[in-house]
Amino acid sequence: MKIAIISDTHINKQIEGFKEMIEFHFLEFDMIIHAGDYHHEGALRLLQATGKFIGVWGNADSEEVKKKLNEKEIIEIADLRIGVFHGHGTKKTTIERAFDTFQEDTVDIIVFGHSHQPLVQTKKGVLMLNPGSFTNKRRERWFSYIVLEIKEGEVVVEMKFRH
Template identity: 55%
Template sequence: MRIGIISDTHIRKDYSKIDSFIEKYLKDLDAIIHVGDYTTIDLIDKLKKTNDFVGVYGNVDGLEIKDMLKQKEFIEILGHKIGIFHGDGNRKTTIERVYDEFKNDDVDILVFGHSHQPIIKTKNQRLMLNPGSPTDKRRERWFSYIVLELTEELINAQLRFFS
């Protein structure tokens, strides 16, 4: 199973950038996880038409998106338990907030966004994945996303960078 993980797209009016990104990098994957800050419901509709889709809302998403998606989501794929949460909040770092959000849950992989900083690391035997952003890199050098490949025995997470 190959899953594209994206976050913090912050789409306002110009859909050409996200449309070309989806066509070039996501359309041949089995599923897409978006970790919030879409800023438009139209993007959710596009992602649902492209692949199987799972998403949570972020701190800049409006009520229409918050009514459609949860703040925190759990999925299980091929025996791997995945927790999904945007990562916003007031205390601690983004990674600490995400880890704390799931500290009492049985999960293997934590997927989050918010910081626009791509990260793959482990913390206390949990894989932490932040894809950065494919459309709003902020202070990062490149745009980014993650491809997560899962089998029953294997977890392969790769950050992908592009300009």
Template identity: 50%
Template sequence: MRYLKIGIISDTHITKHCENINKIIDRYFKDVDMIIHVGDFDSMDVVNNIKKKKKFVGVFGNNDSSAVKQYLKEKDIISIEGYKIGMFHGHGEKKNAMDRAYDQFKDSKVDIIIFGHSHQPIIKTKNKILMLNPGSPSRKLKERWYSYIILELEKKKIQARIVFFNNK
């Protein structure tokens, strides 16, 4: 049975050396069908580099340039393999990034919510919705490792796993 393999990233925060995103894609996402990036690219060059290599969808984050904000939406819902997926960076006031992302889609009947902002990788469910935060593949902040998520979608099966790595 065919499934769709999706690489999920967030919070790349690449302002100089935008080609560094290509190294991440070439090393970790060679065999994915598409890449979802949920904000804080920081530069439109990062978006363009991803688009040159893979099918791409994404939303902007609070640190993104005006060019990125003009090109991408702040939040979006896409359908893949029959699943409704909400995407939102997770920025805002009050609560934490996961709760803010959840609040954006709680009335939208989504199956999965992908968010970022905290740089902390998470896979959990909240009120029957799969909540995914890939952490960051390039700016880990307080985390020990860099990270991303591989999401595999089939009609009746979802697999999501966090991949941790050391950027050496």
């Protein structure tokens, strides 16, 4: 299984450009995970239209988006449990908030966003994945996303960067 992981797209008026990005970069994947902050409901609709989308809402999402998604998700793929949460909150760091959100759950991987800073690391045996932002890099030099491949008991994580 090949999964594209994105977050923090913050789409406002660039819906057509976002549609082209999805078609160019992500249609080859078996699944697209978005860790919140779509901003515009149209961005969510475009991802849902692919038929292979899992996502959660983020703190910058509209009420319309929040009504259609959960704040937290856990999905199972090939005996792995993947938690998805945006990472928003007020105390601790983003990675600590994401990790703490799943303390009562058994997860192997946590996907989160919010900081717009790409990250791949482990925390107490859990693989922590933050794809950064594919469309809104803020202070980062590059736009980014993650490719997660799960095959025959192997997990391969590749951070992708673009200008």
